[in-house]
Amino acid sequence: LKRVVESYRRIRNTLRFLLANTADFDAAKDMLPVAEWAEIDRYAVVLASRLQEEVGGYYERYEFHLAVQRLQSFCSEDLGAFYLDILKDRLYTTGATSAPRRAAQTVLWHITHSLLRLMAPVLTFTAEEAWAIFRGVADDSVLFHTWYELPVIDDEAALLEKWETLRDVRADVLKHMEEVRAD
Secondary structure, three states: OHHHHHHHHHHHHHHHHHHHHHOOOOHHHHOOOHHHOOHHHHHHHHHHHHHHHHHHHHHHOOOHHHHHHHHHHHHHHHHHHHHHHHHHHHHHHOOOOOHHHHHHHHHHHHHHHHHHHHHOOOOHHHHHHHHHHHHOOOOOOHHHOOOOOOOOOOOHHHHHHHHHHHHHHHHHHHHHHHHHHHO
């Protein structure tokens, strides 16, 4: 039970971060095109797109436990421990309407749309509550929507390869820094 509670807490905390950082974002006027995003933003959308493919496949095969595991690992590893950790600086230190912050919010907006829809079959109440906050539209339910169509990112394979290498190097550096810190 402790493991299940911890998994749920990670997903919920990720949602709280996404909702908090898109609260002042109006997609109709603030959204930036893919060409104006940082490379790491495009990488995050590619990860979300891959997640959507994987989880959708799990649902089609009624492998709900695998869908939940993948959602949890995406929230804790891909988002929490990597993308969102790096993104905090840009969200909190750049101007409220600056292009770097708006690009980050654009990506978070897209990821939130996808993530809430992917969560809905297994975390229905949480997805529904978050959807009401995210969309702010009466009489709308996340369950009324199909999978989200994420923006298309050019040259996904090269982007994935490059950023996976960077993540490996980052993990080694962080491990070494922790050892030095402990000494």
